[in-house]
Amino acid sequence: MPLPTIEWEGNINGRIRLIDQTLLPTELKYVYCDDIKSIWHAIKTLMVRGAPAIGIAGAMGVVLGIKNTTAKDASTFLKELKQVTTYLGSSRPTAVNLFWGLARMERIAQENNGKTVQEIKETLLQEAIKIQNEDKSICRKIGENGVEFIKDGIGVLTHCNAGGLATADYGTALAVMFKAKELGRRFKVFADETRPLLQGARLTAWELMQAGIDVTLICDNMAGHVMKQGKIQCVIVGADRIAANGDTANKIGTYGVSILAKEHSIPFYIAAPVSTFDLSIKSGNDIPIEERSSEEVTCGFGKRTAPEKVKVFNPAFDVTPAKNITAIITEKGVIKNPSFENIKNLLGSHT
Ligand code: MRU
Numbered sequence: 001m002p003l004p005t006i007e008w009e010g011n012i013n014g015r016i017r018l019i020d021q022t023l024l025p026t027e028l029k030y031v032y033c034d035d036i037k038s039i040w041h042a043i044k045t046l047m048v049r050g051a052p053a054i055g056i057a058g059a060m061g062v063v064l065g066i067k068n069t070t071a072k073d074a075s076t077f078l079k080e081l082k083q084v085t086t087y088l089g090s091s092r093p094t095a096v097n098l099f100w101g102l103a104r105m106e107r108i109a110q111e112n113n114g115k116t117v118q119e120i121k122e123t124l125l126q127e128a129i130k131i132q133n134e135d136k137s138i139c140r141k142i143g144e145n146g147v148e149f150i151k152d153g154i155g156v157l158t159h160c161n162a163g164g165l166a167t168a169d170y171g172t173a174l175a176v177m178f179k180a181k182e183l184g185r186r187f188k189v190f191a192d193e194t195r196p197l198l199q200g201a202r203l204t205a206w207e208l209m210q211a212g213i214d215v216t217l218i219c220d221n222m223a224g225h226v227m228k229q230g231k232i233q234c235v236i237v238g239a240d241r242i243a244a245n246g247d248t249a250n251k252i253g254t255y256g257v258s259i260l261a262k263e264h265s266i267p268f269y270i271a272a273p274v275s276t277f278d279l280s281i282k283s284g285n286d287i288p289i290e291e292r293s294s295e296e297v298t299c300g301f302g303k304r305t306a307p308e309k310v311k312v313f314n315p316a317f318d319v320t321p322a323k324n325i326t327a328i329i330t331e332k333g334v335i336k337n338p339s340f341e342n343i344k345n346l347l348g349s350h351t
Pocket of ligand 1: 046049050051052095159160161162163166167171172173199237238239240250251252316
């Protein structure tokens with residue numbers, strides 16, 4: 001059974017329990033967040049990471065932010081709630097699921113503004129748990145919808161971690177692999193280690209091994225060579241934000257993998273829930289790209305690997321243009337040749 005990445009413990013006065021992903025694979029340890037600052041910190045430092053998981057963390061974080069409110073009426077409460085969502089939204093800018101989760105919590109509070117403050121708080125807790133439970137079934141649906149792309153005997157390349165750890169418990173890109181394994185398909189996975197923070201090496205390799213899936217770890221700069229050797233027949237990765245035209249932000253290095261796949265005529269799939277689409281932005285040019293601290297690059301392996309004071313550029317994500325994407329696998333179905341029209345046809349008016 002997959003491990004739950006993040007859970008709410010107790011009643012409205014409870015706390016969040018999450019796997020500290022910075023310690024994996026050497027240590028499987030849970031951390032507890034009982035105030036808004038600690039969940040903000042957990043998101044910022046990647047204790048909890050991956051677009052759908054930080055959407056859930058944001059929604060549960062809202063409950064931490066309002067549980068001790070002294071507001072006596074709904075309108076004062078809603079003002080406090082806005083401060084809470086603005087603060088949580090300042091933790092990481094790229095994954096739209098965070099903002100989607102926060103907006104959903106705000107909407108629920110607005111819709112219930114005729115209730116007492118205590119009742120609104122209880123409703124918000126139920127909504128955060130609902131978001132988590134929905135993610136579990138959404139990810140299983142993504143697995144079912146994408147499994148046709150894992151034919152018997154193929155090699156699959158993935159980048160970063162779009163597994164159970166990046167979601168409530170089952171993953172997006174890895175959901176497709178978990179489903180293929182459940183159906184008894186034989187296939188091999190090549191996992192890019194994913195510099196600088198090694199989500200591929202630390203998390204994807206670990207998760208696939210736990211599931212008994214044949215996984216081989218490679219450094220990011222080996223992907224082209226492995227493709228040229230004929231070992232890869234498809235690429236499946238996750239997403240942090242998909243623009244209305246299908247341009248997709250995902251972990252830094254994904255864009256390069258898409259170019260390599262194109263050069264070798266290898267299909268390139270994105271697996272993501274509908275909540276990862278941001279139809280308010282026309283193209284990938286408008287996706288905010290998080291830049292992280294230089295230490296992640298200069299001290300990435302537990303010791304200094306670059307000269308003191310060297311200049312560093314550390315963007316955490318890049319954008320793969322829609323033209324490099326063969327299809328986007330969602331819980332609602334598969335969008336082949338993603339474009340404004342094809343996305344709108346499947347998603348309708350979702351924003
Ligand atoms: O910086 P991270 O580890 O949060 O980046 C995660 C990714 O890029 C994942 O591929 C993406 O969020 C999809 S998770 C299902």
